[in-house]
Amino acid sequence: MRRNAxxxxxxxxxxxxILSDDLEFAPIALVTIARGMWRYRSELAPVTAALLTLxxxxxxxxAYAVWWPIVLILAALTSWVLAFFGRWVNLTxxxxxxxxxxxxxxxxxxxxxxxAVGPSAVPLPHxxxxxxFVTGLPWWAHRRRRARVRVERTLAAWPEISQAIxxxxxxxxxxxxxxxxxxxRVALARGQTVEDVVSKLPAxxxxxxxxxxxxxxxxxxxxxxxxxxRVIENDPHADAIAWPGPSVTSxxxxxxxxxxxxxxxxxxxxxxxxxxxGGVAGxxxxxxxxxxxxxxxxxxxxxxxxxxxxxxxxxxxxxxxxDRVATTAQEAQALLRDAVAxxxxxxxxxxxxxxxxWQPRPDAPALVILIDEYAELVDEAPEAxxxxxxxxxxxxxxxxxxxxxxQRPSQKAMGQGAVRSQMxxxxxxxxxxxxxxxxxxxxxxxxxxxxxxxxxAPGKFLVSAPEHDIPRRARTFLLTDDAVQCTTxxxxxxxxxxxxxxxxxxxxTPTSADEDAxxxxxxxxxxxxxxxxxxxxxxxxxxxxxxxxxxxxxxQTGMGRSWVYYRLQEHARSGRVAQVSRGRWRxxxxx
Ligand SMILES: Nc1ncnc2c1ncn2[C@@H]1O[C@H](COP(=O)(O)OP(=O)(O)OP(=O)(O)O)[C@@H](O)[C@H]1O
Numbered sequence: 385m386r387r388n389a390x391x392x393x394x395x396x397x398x399x400x401x402i403l404s405d406d407l408e409f410a411p412i413a414l415v416t417i418a419r420g421m422w423r424y425r426s427e428l429a430p431v432t433a434a435l436l437t438l439x440x441x442x443x444x445x446x447a448y449a450v451w452w453p454i455v456l457i458l459a460a461l462t463s464w465v466l467a468f469f470g471r472w473v474n475l476t477x478x479x480x481x482x483x484x485x486x487x488x489x490x491x492x493x494x495x496x497x498x499x500a501v502g503p504s505a506v507p508l509p510h511x512x513x514x515x516x517f518v519t520g521l522p523w524w525a526h527r528r529r530r531a532r533v534r535v536e537r538t539l540a541a542w543p544e545i546s547q548a549i550x551x552x553x554x555x556x557x558x559x560x561x562x563x564x565x566x567x568x569r570v571a572l573a574r575g576q577t578v579e580d581v582v583s584k585l586p587a588x589x590x591x592x593x594x595x596x597x598x599x600x601x602x603x604x605x606x607x608x609x610x611x612x613x614r615v616i617e618n619d620p621h622a623d624a625i626a627w628p629g630p631s632v633t634s635x636x637x638x639x640x641x642x643x644x645x646x647x648x649x650x651x652x653x654x655x656x657x658x659x660x661x662g663g664v665a666g667x668x669x670x671x672x673x674x675x676x677x678x679x680x681x682x683x684x685x686x687x688x689x690x691x692x693x694x695x696x697x698x699x700x701x702x703x704x705x706x707d708r709v710a711t712t713a714q715e716a717q718a719l720l721r722d723a724v725a726x727x728x729x730x731x732x733x734x735x736x737x738x739x740x741x742w743q744p745r746p747d748a749p750a751l752v753i754l755i756d757e758y759a760e761l762v763d764e765a766p767e768a769x770x771x772x773x774x775x776x777x778x779x780x781x782x783x784x785x786x787x788x789x790x791q792r793p794s795q796k797a798m799g800q801g802a803v804r805s806q807m808x809x810x811x812x813x814x815x816x817x818x819x820x821x822x823x824x825x826x827x828x829x830x831x832x833x834x835x836x837x838x839x840x841a842p843g844k845f846l847v848s849a850p851e852h853d854i855p856r857r858a859r860t861f862l863l864t865d866d867a868v869q870c871t872t873x874x875x876x877x878x879x880x881x882x883x884x885x886x887x888x889x890x891x892x893t894p895t896s897a898d899e900d901a902x903x904x905x906x907x908x909x910x911x912x913x914x915x916x917x918x919x920x921x922x923x924x925x926x927x928x929x930x931x932x933x934x935x936x937x938x939x940q941t942g943m944g945r946s947w948v949y950y951r952l953q954e955h956a957r958s959g960r961v962a963q964v965s966r967g968r969w970r971x972x973x974x975x
Contacts, residue, residue, distance in 0.1 A: 426533045430520030434512055437491045441498025441508075452500035459492015487519045528561065535559055535566045538592060549587040551576060557610075564645065565598070565617035571610055578603040578611045582833040588613075597838050600645075602854050620645050621844060627675060627861035630682035630871070635750045635783075639679040641672065641811075641847070642860035650858045652849050654680070654787075655750065656741070656780040658806055661789040662824035663813025663836070668843040669789045670698045672811055673754060674863045676787060680752060681705040681875040685744040687882050689723065689753045691716045693760040701868050704876035704935065713765035716755075720771035722890055723753055723784055726882070727775060729889020730782035742783040748883045750783035758790040759797035766799065773801035780808075793823050809849040812836040829855075876935065877967055881949040916941040920951055924961050924971040931968030 421428060444451060463485040466473075470481035494515065498508055523529065539556050546554045553573025560567050572581070581588070581601045589599045594615055604610040620643075631640035631649075638651035654676070661669050680686050681702065689708045692699035696711040703709055710716040730742050744750035753775070755761060762769050772786060779785050788807070790797055792815075798804040812824040815837050821830040825848045834855040836846045843860045863871075882890075923932055923940045932940075937948045952969055955961040961971050 423537070426529065427524065430516050430523055433487075433491065434516040437495055438498075438503055438512060441495045441503040444495065444499040445502045449499055452496045455492060455499050456496035459489055459496065462492065463489040483519075483522055490515055490519060531566075532561045535561050539568060545588070545591040548591050549584050551581065551584065562646070563618070564620045565615045567615075568613045569604070569610065570613050574609075577608065579831065579833070581611060581613075582831075597840065600855075600857070601833060602856065605854075614645075616645060620647060621841065621857070621859040624843065624862040625859055627678060627863045627867055630679050632679050632683055635680065635683045635686040635744050635752075638851075639676060640861075641675050642843070642845070642858050644856050644858045650847060651851075652809055652847060653851070654752070654785070654809070655744070656783055656785065657808040657849075658776055658779070658785050658803075659787040659809040659811065660793060660804065660807035660824065661787065661811045661813070662791065662793050662815065662820070663845070664816050665791060666842060667813035667815075667839070668845065668860060669791075669813055670756065671843055671862060672813065672845065672860045673698070673756060673787065673789050674868065675861050677702050677705070677754065678863055678868070678871050681871060681879070684746040684749075684878055684880050686750045686752055687880060689719055689751065691719060691753065691755045691761060692757075693764060694757060698756045699754065701865070702872055704872050705879055707879065707882065713761075713768070716761055717765045717768040717771070720753070720768045720775065722893065723751065723779075724771045724774050725889050725893040726751055726886040727779055727782050727784045729885055729892070730784070731778070732889075733885050734782065741781045744783050746880050748885070749880045750785070751882070751886070753784070753786050755786060755788045758788040758793070758799075758803075762797060762799040769799035769801055769803070772803055773799070776801070776803045776806035792820055809847065811845050811847050813842075813845045814839040877933075916943045917951065920948065921971070924955070924969060927970035929964070929970075931964030931970040933968055937969070 425432070444455065466475065466488060467481055467485035470484055475481045475484055494508065494512060498505075501508070503509070503512075536559070539559055542554075542556045546552055551573070554576060555571045557569040557571050559569075570581075572578075578601060585599055585601065586596070589596060592599065592615065594617070598616050600614040600616070602612045602614065604612060625643055628640075631651075632638070635655050638653040641650045641652055644650055659676070661672050663669050677688065677699075680688055687707045688702075688705065689710075690699040690702065690706045691710045693711065693713065693716065696703075696709060699706065699709055700711075708719060710719040734740065734742060742748065742750070755772070758772075761772070772788075775784055775786055786803070788803065793804050795804070810825045812821065812834070813836065815821055815824065818830050818835075818837050821834055821836050822828065824836070825834050825846065829848065832855070834846055834848065839845065839857065841859070843862060845858055845860060846855050847858065881887075919941045920937060920943075923937055934948055934952075937952075941948060952961060955971075956963070959972060961969055964970055
């Protein structure tokens, strides 16, 4: 030791620690070695296991040499149990079970041989050395083991980490390593809150040595002094997630919007709920609306109307599944006014029948109105906003609801009314400023850890709804143009028309000329309806033998599905038209 210290001085390097001759070197070295061995216990496990095997072989040979067949049988039995029931001891994959079974058989076989002939009998020492190295290789290379050890070492430093970031006294209770990173349950010290931790997230990420934005904190609902710390090392949302197909067959079931970071689905019920979708341009709002549309189009108990003042750019690909689309301010105003008429009509009937809510069924469908870029509506059709306000306040019970997308739902952009405050489901894609989080998700949400300003890819979102009250990052499914085309093709012919109560309410609604510019699809009370009636009749009369489909009739008349359907029903009742085959119609030859 003194020789070492002299060499350091000769090299001109100032020694950092001077050990005096009085100090006992051996205990310090032992403690350091023991600490090192404890720290690297996982890496040293194959060597430890070999030493234990050697010791058992030595003892058994000395005392019970005749027991070797028992040792061999026990080893074979344990190996068999591990191979077939290893799942019970967390050996989830077949490769892991195979490895454990082979290692136990090898170690047990060696111990049996050592018991019989002694551990030093050739070739047993060589077999033990080579066996340790060969079985050690998969152990040292195992990805999950290495990840677990790394996490254990990181979290072992929690007392210092928590001290450094001002959360002294908090403790790690347990940690689980998974495919994407790790999760730890943390017990907070007296008086500390999850909000305190949320405000220290950047410091926590720095102390844990993660990348920026990798740490998430979630409260544990049943205990205010517990939280779950999640560190995402491999972003499960790095790639787009293809839409897997419709997740529902009725609006009474929750739709699947995308996946959370742990791979679980984001399910949200849309029944009797208004939805606000917000986020900067390009953050994925239209993509999110597409997923909602794709699921709703598979539900025969919902009629969908759409308002798209971007000249129909976003909604027109869905036109064949939409009962009605408005692409101008006038059409939007007429559409929302009609929605209020439907709402009133349904409310009157429910009141007469002494019922409280409208139960959606294929013959009494819910009505969902999708509005892309709500702020445009406020700018271009301020009158329409009054109707939207009315729907937002009164539409839930009668299943007439809004899905409104906008970049920044400020009070001005939402038209000063109650629409924003009435939104039950809030979906926030990336926002530019922190205060926009509160605009979309509600007051105080930013402080509570809803950090949608840090979402880093289009399609990533946070959802706040009665069933989602914790900020968990998710990504919507991505629908390609082909998927949209395929979905509309599949569902267009099964879309329901509006029910008779709603249609009667529309028929009874007085129209104002300025609102009734012909919409792409619109019910029977438009100014164009008289011409459409004549066109319909001519089309049915001139139809070929196999009849005309409803889509053909919609195209020719320029009217919506409900209108065509009801006209056909009426003609059929009076015997003027007949259904030639499923969904195909023509005029009766005698009529
Ligand atoms: N879930 C997703 N996964 C992967 N990429 C996505 C996802 N959603 C959207 N994108 C990509 O982001 C782009 C912009 O998305 P989108 O048009 O939905 O944004 P937006 O918020 O509606 O923008 P704007 O307000 O300009 O209409 C899309 O062209 C698409 O390539």
